[in-house]
Amino acid sequence: MINLALFDLDHTLIPIDSDYEWGQFLCRIGAVDADEFSRRNADFYAQYQQGTLDPVEYLEFALGTLAAFDQAQLNAWHAQFMQEVIQPALRTSAFDLLKKHQDHGDEIVIITATNRFVTAPIAQALGVKHLLAAEPEVDGNGNITGKLIGVPSSGAGKITHLQHWLQNQGRQLDDFERSYFYSDSQNDIPLLSLVSHPVATNPNALLLAHAQEKAWPVLYLFENND
Template structure:
């Protein structure tokens, strides 16, 4: 069995699901549009620049989710999927994931975005396994605002992947081939840890690094 890993935002999706969730919450009036949009934009710019403090961002993201009962959040997310995510599912990305699944690979999405936002998106891609930022839930299943574990951001993706594989009795080095598709320089630690890194729809910094390293570059969203 080979291991195939996908980043999500700007890799399989031509958008950032975390940022778009925030924009959606502003549009539907669930949050203070002006203040939330300002903070959301600040964190997004930091992410793109590679300067994001993942702990500060998760405190912001989960703190906002904690204001709503889970039933309300799930209802909002269904609307988000129909209005924002499903129209952004591109055949090239769906086909890429499907080819790896059909080949019998162990397929995993690994993303810095939280599990609440990304679990239904992973399902839409037909991917069973997901590593994402994990919220703490109370006894009723509501999000408390806290998070657990190491944020899967930058080197944290390597930490989370190794922990996940160890729990399955596997190691990254135990796969004959390990492939990781990502768009961002933030993922260079994990791209460097696999046998087959693929810079996918790469931003300028990752594109330059990939060319210097001789990594393949894949563009899924040329349309």
């Protein structure tokens, strides 16, 4: 039997929020109205930190922004985003943690509330094959329509996405000897409570308090800012 190692992305494997930073990037390059977009982006980010975010409302906002541009333009911008924002945020400590599981032969999955367009190249840069993320609908030309496919991949929705992925693999969670989930946020307590080995990783205050109450291990990946 092998192990399953699940990882949140933002503030867990990278010390930034990729969704928020993508929005800030669009503002900097002049792709969106900076004042209005920054205001809404900041409001949504504050709601996320407080655990009050409506994921559907946010995803409709984020995917609606993507739908304003064709895929070729988005891909060009994302390549620039990777170079300017994501690559400088990649940390040796995160690669070392992933490598520990890879060397053990574990099945590794990133499961994130951020949409696949933003996160797929980041997962690839981290060397992780399997990504579970919010799925944007695309039209016949490959352009994002602004609609969400299925349920958001946040909170309890991460369990739904994981179960669907396991079913497609012909597996169940119990098929793994151990199941790990690394996350920084109290929003992920549903999935953290489901796996056999939850790890509060760079936890915010609410998750840290919960982890201490449950005697979950706490891991800080970015203290040395390597």
